[in-house]
Structures are given as C-alpha cells and as structure tokens.
Amino acid sequence: MSLPLQETFIHPTAIVDEGCVVGTGSQIWHFAHLMSGAQIGQQCTIGQNVFIASGVVVGNRVKIQNNVSLYAGVVIEDEVFLGPSCVFTNIRHPRSAISRKEYFEQTIVRKGATIGANATLVCGIEIGSYAFVGAGAVITRNVPAYALVVGNPARQIGWVSAYGHRLYFDEQGHAICHESGEHYALIRGRVQKV
Secondary structure, three states: OOOOOOOEOOOOOOOEOOOOEEOOOOOEEEEEOOOOOOOEEEEEEEOOOEEEOOOOOEEOOOEOOOEEEEEOOOOOOOOEEEEEOOOOOOOOOOOHHHHOOOHHEEEOOOOOOEEEOOOOOOOOOOOOOOOOOOOOOOOOOEEOOOHHHOOOOOOEEEEEEEOOOOEOOOOOOOOOOOOOOOOOEEEEEEEEEE
C-alpha cells in the first residue's frame, strides 16, 4: 500500500552523514545517526537513538523503533517493522582485538516481516516475507515466510497472515485471515496466499 508522499523530516538532533540517501517522506527522529553510504527508502520512520551503518539498505515504508542498530550486511526490505531495541549482529565470532570485517555476514529481512521488541538476530540468516518474530526471541536460523517464531532459541509455533494474525488451517490446509478476509494455503510445509 502506498501512502501520499510528504516532505522528508530530520529532527535537529539527528545526524545524517553526507552521502547517506534518505527517501522522500521519511522521518528521522531524535538522536538517530545515519552514516554515509546507508540507503533509506521512502516514507520510512526512523525512531529515537537508531544507528544505521554504511552499506545498510532499508526499503520503503519501513518502521524502525527506538534503540535499534543496523550494521553493515543488514538488508531490510519494504514494509518491515523493527520493534524497539531489537538487535542485529554481523559477525559470528567477534573479538575486540581481531579485525574480521571480511567475515561480515548478510542478514535479510523480507517484505512485510515484523521483528518484536528486544529480539536478537544472529547474522547470516533470512527472515521470510510477513514472518512474525516474537518479542525477545533469539533467531539463529532462517525463518520461513508467514512463520510465527518465539523463544530462545526461537522455534516456530504457527503461521500468520500478511496482517499479522495467527492462521488456523482446516484439514484441507486452508485458512482465512479474520481481518483481511485473505485466503491462505499450507502446501508442503509452507504458507502461500491464494
């Protein structure tokens, strides 16, 4: 869904380094820091105290809540929601005294996914489209599209619609989102909108 474009807003306390691209209609709030080489799409909301490193790509209509840091290697697709204080890593074996920038791993959050408050994502994984990661979950492996995952380490406990509601499948593998009325099918262990 596309909203009307408005002017870009950057709060006076935010730091947007020269060479950072910020799309039309995006809002950058208090004490955020966006480094040169970061790319922010249109109509994004970047909350208080957010850090976005060089090389990070953020799609359109993304909401990043307070106290989130996105490091090199993180790709956020359109319409993703990142809850307050969720954590992304970019290297599996960090050591202060050893530079390992050549070992940074990519983490991709696909379109429409939600990452709950205080969740932690270990690098080198992919969060599928419209997946829902519960608050405080620790993600150590890929999450399928539309999956609902919780816990530490995270485990899948069900499926959600594109609207974020839990899906309950009948014996034929069909479910309907109670808010949108959209139909879903469970086929070979994966959910598809039909």
